[in-house]
Amino acid sequence: MFPALFKLYTGDDEQGALLARINDLKEEAERTSKKTLGTRLLWARAVMLKTSDPADASRDLLEVSKQLKVQTANPLLLADCADVLLASGNQAEAEKMYRDLLKWNPLASEKDRALGALGRIEIQRGNEKAAMEHFDRFLREVPGSRLLGETSLARAELLQNAGRNREAREALESLLGNQYASGEQKAKALYLIGDIYMEEVRPDLAVPYFQRLYVMHGRWREWVAKAYYRSGEAFEKLNDPASARRTYQELAGREDLAGYDEARQARERLSLLEERSDERAIPAEG
Numbered sequence: 001m002f003p004a005l006f007k008l009y010t011g012d013d014e015q016g017a018l019l020a021r022i023n024d025l026k027e028e029a030e031r032t033s034k035k036t037l038g039t040r041l042l043w044a045r046a047v048m049l050k051t052s053d054p055a056d057a058s059r060d061l062l063e064v065s066k067q068l069k070v071q072t073a074n075p076l077l078l079a080d081c082a083d084v085l086l087a088s089g090n091q092a093e094a095e096k097m098y099r100d101l102l103k104w105n106p107l108a109s110e111k112d113r114a115l116g117a118l119g120r121i122e123i124q125r126g127n128e129k130a131a132m133e134h135f136d137r138f139l140r141e142v143p144g145s146r147l148l149g150e151t152s153l154a155r156a157e158l159l160q161n162a163g164r165n166r167e168a169r170e171a172l173e174s175l176l177g178n179q180y181a182s183g184e185q186k187a188k189a190l191y192l193i194g195d196i197y198m199e200e201v202r203p204d205l206a207v208p209y210f211q212r213l214y215v216m217h218g219r220w221r222e223w224v225a226k227a228y229y230r231s232g233e234a235f236e237k238l239n240d241p242a243s244a245r246r247t248y249q250e251l252a253g254r255e256d257l258a259g260y261d262e263a264r265q266a267r268e269r270l271s272l273l274e275e276r277s278d279e280r281a282i283p284a285e286g
Contacts, residue, residue: 019048027143039067040069045079058084058110063121065093070100073109086117096119104191112138112145119154127135128158149181153188165196205232232269245273 015125022045029038044150046060066083077218078101086094098114119134135155138145145151152175172189175181181189190213197206211232214224228251235244257263 009201019045022048026201035067039064040074040077042067043080046080059086062088070097071104073104075101075105075110078105079110081119085114086121091121098122109142110146112147112151115142116147116151116154119151123154123158127162132158141244146179146180148178149175149185152178152181153185153192156189157213158194159198160192165200169193169196183217184220187213187220187223190217191223191230192224194227198230198234198237203237207231207234207238222260225251225257225260225262228257229266232266236269241273241277247269248273250280 021192022041026038026039026041026045029035029041035162042060043064046057049057049060061081061084064077065085068081070075078097082094082097082101084136085091085097095118098118101108102111102116115138119138120132122128122131123211132155135151135158138151139155142148152171156168156171156175159165159171160219172193175189177187191207194206194209194213197203197209210227216281218224228247232244232247232251235247236239248270251257251266252263253271254263
């Protein structure tokens, strides 16, 4: 009910009036010992404040997390509270709440948030096998989730780390065609595919992915800089110094990329390539 109400109140005055009404209802619920209603109203206030006052919203959600009965709580409240617990450093409590969400709400749409978060927690622990199990379950049970992009990237990196390059590439290629993957996620996927081909010493197959990234996803400058530099490296491995030089020159000449390490490294590679070119141009004595 509350999320639907928020969409109806779009202006600042209207939202202010709704927030005041929620506060009044919350105080009334507390006076009449309607604890469940009071908890839901506190969550509603947190959702409303998420953009305008994220610190207050987080405090409200942390309080909600203490009041929830996980067996009967709405899975949306469980997911929101678990997310803020994790963000605030309470990993153990967050993990328990994610697991409770899955236990008591096995069909809830919010299970995508739980499975993705549990996978990332296991990665931080160094338990890649358990992380992969969560990510694989994510793909089986919530393939249409809007979190598919970030989960697929994390899963692909695990596959690459395990030397399962073909599976990693397949996962990344699938992500490129997914409507829910963001532009930045697709940029990273292109970079990772190119990186895998470089790892396999197939620079000829890596170059198109790097070029596709910096041509089509120029907004994501961090990945653009990385792709330019790796493309130059790939051309060097292909014994094509002219193309490498042009690529490094483009990177070094772009003001919007000047602050990235790859721009500095490109200038260094250009100097080395010029030195080699000069050495070849000097005729042999005698």
